[in-house]
Amino acid sequence: MLQAENVLFTIVLIGYFAATILNFAFVILKKEKIAKAALILQTVILVLHTAVLVLRGIGAKRWPMTNQYEFAVSFAWALCLVSLIFIRKYKFPVLGAFATPLILLMIGYASMQSREVRELMPSLRSSWLAFHVSTAIIAYGAFGVACVLSLIFLLRGRMKEDGFWDQHIPRPEKLDMISYRSVSLGMLFLTLTILTGAIWAEQAWGSYWSWDPKETWSLVTWIIYAIYLHLRLRRGWKGKAAAWFAVIGFVCVIFTYIGVNTFLPGIHSYA
């Protein structure tokens, strides 16, 4: 089972690389057919990516989201899923050109992690694991897409007048609105992550909040996005300033996921 997962993982990795190249080709050659091919490819890879996670879960006999490798694979999966939903919902293929490099980076990071299946430590053997980590994955995926949308928003202001871009990138106010929708999704799921984590920590460690670095950085991330939501309500701050906060928020997400485990060990060090 795990061998099949390894083969499929390699195919997925190559697939995301191909999708990134196709998306870049679409942006450079400005041909819509290429965008359609990239979108179809990304959808096919998502199906294979889902199969990787399912095989991992069956092979490990548990939810495949308990170590750096599994979380990175799941994170990339959520990025792909949320970006596809937003591409289709808002008819915005250029989003794929900016989102696929991020997915490729994440799946590349996963490929550098140990794929060894380890038994879970007692505190991780809880039904809360699935809720807590899956909500985090959705939240991170949504924040990733919001970051990409905000980067497009910021770059759009610097782009020269071009019929292609005008046709394929929404107006700034619509971009801002789509980014807001993505942050909203992420914020809701991050709140769920923090809440389910607190309930689980109360059961496992006897304390729902211990100011562990992972908890603290989840709170920092939550606050950054709360600032984003408040800024959008103020005249003059909506747009650029809010977009920067969406980017900073995603930097915090990445730090919470990778940086905290690397630099600030705590009770979440296995994650």
Add this chain to the structure above:
Amino acid sequence: MKKIGRFLSSMPFAIGLLVLLAAICAVSSTITQGLSYETYAAQYGERTAGLILALRLDDAFHSWWFIGLSAVLCLNLLCCNLIRLPSLLRRSRAFTDAQRWAASGGGEAEAHGGEPMKLFKALGMPKAKETETPEGQKALFSVRHRAGLWGAWVCHLGILLLILGFALGQMTGQQFTLYALPGQTKPLGDTGLQVTVNDFRAELREDGSAEQFTADLTVTEPAAGTTENGAVSVNAPATLYGYKFFQNSYGWGADVRITKDGEPLQTEALCAGDFLPVKDKPELVIYFQAFYPDYVMIEGSGPSTQSMLLRNPAYLYQVYYQKQLLGMNVLQGDEKLTIDEYAVTFENPRNYTLLAVKRDHFTWLVLIGGVITLLGLVLAFYLRPAAVFAVQEADGEWRVYAQSVKGGVLFRETFEKAAGETGFMMKKDGDPG
């Protein structure tokens, strides 16, 4: 007073406060909490160590300034909700007032055409109320998701309750840590309760990693002569006498036997980390520093264990006389330590349980606060209040106005699409009203 209230509830003040809180949390998380001056000095240098202690950054999240800042945040949330409540109530009532919409005569999107109910249905608002404008024109009116107006307010309320519950729990709650070997009885802080660990099982897998830890407990209240029993596992706490017992960690212990001139003097069950004064010579102290179940000596790093399986037990000890260290070494298996007329042996190694015991009367308030916060976010993000008002003109044609509180440009697009599909013409900017 009003001015102060307005300032405290203002958006720039809230944003400033949030930025400050995020920065403090981020910086504090990089400093290991609860260390001594010496440890900080070794890590960061004496000057920085002094600064860390002076600013209470060694216990930042319990410092007076962090608590003060959290209190100011609560005040900000409270003022914001109190000041906004009357206007929110008015806005909420006005949102469903057809006459107000009729009087305003406009919205962020406007179209004209023949069959308004088709447009209402296309917008997902199939139930429109029949009404009249002040001029007596026939009109239709529909609103949806009015509750969405309350999203931010409900969210603020939830956060307020959450912080309040956390603060009250910290102020009034009790927390203890207790470790004991099976068979040992220990007092639970100053509660008057006695905790006996009847049994402790560490279920290990073949590779030596832990699968589960379970402690069987009996808690006694000697004053009342009552007892309560329970089993505690990781992720499955037990509540006894109103205290919640959590299986937090485990360690190793053993029986320490001391003989004097070959005659038994004392036998005590000791956990690694415990001190044992010799019965008839208390200034002579045995310190059971560490236990290695599968002992191995690694050159350059010292004693260690290869696994958690009990294959080759060894005990690291220190001996003190009148608080002066006499010596330290490792005893393997049945080896004996001899100090003058005394002989010390370690035997029967076994696991002890480390329990966290807690009583917090306000956890429910934190949970309710969390659920309300979540509800507020759902209301704020996913219930987007919208109102659609249709007026029949003198020529029989219908003019439809629509307004969405949070939909913005995306609502306008939805309205345009629905209008196009139902045969309505959009009013463009510059068209006569």
